[in-house]
Amino acid sequence: MTMMFPKDGDLKAGLRKADGLPAEPTADLFTPEPLEASVREELSKPAPTFWKEAMERLFKNKGAVVSLAILIILSVMAIVGPSMNEFTYREQHIPHSNLPPKISGLEWLGFNGKDVTGTDVYAERGVETNYWFGTDEFGRDVWTRVWKGTQISLFIALVAAFLDLLIGVVYGGVSAYYGGRIDNVMQRIIEILTGIPNLIVIILFILILEPGIRSIILAMIITGWVGMARVVRGQMLQLKGQEFVLASRTLGASDARLLRKHLLPNVMGPIIVTVMFTIPTAIFFEAFLSFIGLGLQAPLASLGVLIEDGYDAIRSFPYKLLIPAVVISLVMISFNLLADGLRDALDPKMRK
Template sequence: MTQNMENLPQGSFNRVTVDSAAAERISKPALSFWQDAWLRIRKNKAAIISMVLLLLIFVMSFVGPTLSAHESDVQTITHANLPPKIPGFEKLGFWDGHAKLGGTEVDMYEMKKVDTNYWFGTDGLGRDMFSRVWEGTQISLLIAFVAAFIDMVVGVAYGGISAYYGGRTDDIMQRIVEILVGIPNLVVVILMILVMDPGIMAIIIAISITGWIGMSRIVRGQILKFKNQEFVLAARTLGASDSRIIQKHLLPNILAIIIINTMFTIPGAIFFEAFLSFIGLGLQPPAASLGTLINDGFRLIQFQPHILLFPSIILSILMIAFNLLGDGLRDALDPKMKD
């Protein structure tokens, strides 16, 4: 072996020197948790499209009423039950202001001598549906976001305290939760409306009374999972207070779960508000929400389908988009939950 190596020509082997600084250098930039989550969610086309649609609807709920030349609460009886008419769509055969009257298609705007356009048509009182739909969307989103925020705050605090202190505290708090779970939401809503005047505040309180229970159970399970792990025990050994352990060690580890659950709570609150308004237990006329507009359109679906069409489309987009975005956030923030 040694003789073979001696027969090799000079220069067959070169000395390799390794720079320790270069060997330990990280060529790829380090990513934070949120940067890594953003890279994951960017690959989810459904979540990105849902995010764009939700942003568009949110902007239009505030900007939409100002784009129309008609106020949402102004009644013009001579303009009642007009179909949608948008300039430039006449040649396409829809949204041209035509409707069937006595089996014959006629131009309702020309027949009623209306010289202005209603993009989403009008209702039975001559109110502009474009303004009413976007104002109704604004109210529905307001109720949903406020209710979801209350559910998040109450649920996180209740579940966190129950799990962190445990023992008798946990037993008592969980028995209260079990009692509240046994009460149907509709019964709570009816009781709230009997005590309070029907309106936005009554609906928010009714949704929030039992809506936080799901969040509290999820947070309780996560706190029970993390509170006995090594990093929490090390912090407690070093003399960290309970508030510091919760704020610096436990909450950051369950923040992703809280965000994901909140994203699924919002569409549930939107649908529950629409359901209450649809059955007459929510907002009362002349206030508008997606539920009240759908209720008005349902009664006239055979004669004026446009009154039902537009709020139903927006409600469907909100429900689908929030659920798809929630799925995307779940996969991005906590990929283990996908399994």
């Protein structure tokens, strides 16, 4: 016996009739869902770019914003600070040696011209000029020397970081892109350089050359670019096998165009973060070398030189060490906090 089953259309019509609905759906059974105004605006505005979202995340980080403001203020003071009075960082005035800081109107903050014994040194010597950060043993204005030292330290750090960036990006990019035997040889060279302690290389290089700004910068970049090269190589190894790179190569893009237009822009985030961490490291090395006597020599001023001078007179004249120590601490902490903020802002995983 043959069993008969209703067709799908007849079955659906029967079910709808059993529910009290018409056999065929009509337009009045459908009501459009109202669209909220906020959702309409959200859908109508253009999608934000990666860099715009990164900047928004960065400026939501209070620590990074405060650090950026501090760095801007210190950079401006490093430029204009040495010219805010009539003294130069080299000028010596022995009768005004070892004068404590004095600022009219800020005596309540300790800038009152009194030494550790409470004696008003300015009145005792009959000095009418106020030295805002005091003077050193040669009568040189510490205010001018501190900001000139900040200028020199920042200059050394920025130049060293830029050269590390340039060498590291080119070296790491070429190593990762071509791979194979070229990559093996280039990585063995990096392993040899990293096998030698960085500080020893820098000290030996400075001992060969005369201490100065140029020799310190060259000493820093001998091995300083290695970290940048490894970061760039690791990022490019992840990117060069992806579809957009293969498509561009299939369309006939040259190696230089692939590196410049496709690979480098996609590793700019890690590069920027690495540079931001390199700058305080360079400042530390410069200060350390100057502190142990292998850096800049008098009468040049850097934060390391000023800290070394203040260390010798910390018991009698603590302001000589305290002021440059506070400045270099602010610079290094601000760069590190800003680098942390940039790392979080440029990380796609932090996107909400």
